[in-house]
Amino acid sequence: MMKTDIVVIGGYGHVGSQICRILGAKYPGKVYAAGRNLSRAGEFSRSTGGQVKPLRLSADGPLDPELLEHMKLVVMCLDQQDTRLAEACLQSGTHYVDVSASGGFLTSLQKLDPVKHGFKAAALLSVGLAPGLTNLLAAKAAQELDHTEKIDISIMLGLGDSHGQAALEWTVDHLGAAFEVTEQGKPRRVSSFTDGKVADFGFDLWTHTAYRFPFPDQMTLPLTLGVPSVSTRLCFDSRSITTAAALLRRSGLSTLLRNRTLRSLAVRAFGRFRFGSDRFAVKVDVHGTKDGKPAAIEYGITGVHEAAITAATAAGVVLRLYEAAPEPGVYHIEQLFTLHTGGEALSLLPADADGSGPPFTYALDGATYWTRSTRP
Structure with missing residues (x-):
């Protein structure tokens, strides 16, 4: 059948x-x-x-x-x-x-x-915004260098956007999480909303301080791209809410969210109140060497409605798999797809080196792309 x-x-x-x-x-x-x-x-x-x-x-x-x-x-x-x-x-x-x-x-x-x-x-x-587009951005930037030593991923979510119940619960549940990252090829234990780093998301978003958060892209990219150090950080478009989350973690009060009632209240607060805009942004900073000299490149995406770009990315890969699937196995998105950039536009393309399978391009409407590089 x-x-x-x-x-x-x-x-x-x-x-x-x-x-x-x-x-x-x-x-x-x-x-x-x-x-x-x-x-x-x-x-x-x-x-x-x-x-x-x-x-x-x-x-x-x-x-x-x-x-x-x-x-x-x-x-x-x-x-x-x-x-x-x-x-x-x-x-x-x-x-x-x-x-x-x-x-x-x-x-x-x-x-x-x-x-x-x-x-x-x-x-x-790894299909969506993060993980997903962050993986593809990291892979695209790493291809620009001869050798990649470190990838830093930064994510900004708009608190004025409409987020699904599952996404809200996942975020609240991980505000006080401890997790493992890879640094210089070795595992290191870190905690959410610690080790803040300033990220420039481009355009009119200016800079925000983003903090460590357990997005799985940083756990899988060292394997799929062979990069010794990868980190992912999160911030919100409201700087005051980002700072409050970091203070909550630093004071140890984030452990209170393990209480079912307080967790429910926190999830409800994030879902009901609009603290900021509906914009999102992701950025990757990739460091390594080019022609034997130190080099760095920055790739970023910005847009509105994080759920919409997540859905568009997922639908794009499904449409491809429905018509032309790879050999049986387990893959991450950067192993089967690549990002095509034309001006500020983004599209998904299959990563087939030989161009096998039917022609396929899927436009990721609503997302704007930018890049900056420091070359020798």
């Missing part, structure tokens, strides 16, 4: 619904918005004029084998605690795309041996 369906788990959520709309316009009737709440899925389906269909599905339970027979591709928009669902997809020949920032899950899935586990399809990880 030919697999034709695309199932977006969390497909009626903030990001998932936008992914569904893009894919549903291209493949009407073949895209399913899946989740536990069939009523919400049905309501969303009706809002698309039936281009997207509803499906009741729990990401925590086993997948119906009959359902897997029809599923060509699954897009996961929810954080996963283990790899069972992804493994079931890959073993049945269903491609798997993950739109999450759960470093532990991504690392666990990446460690699975495709041959040993009998994978018949491809998993694509």
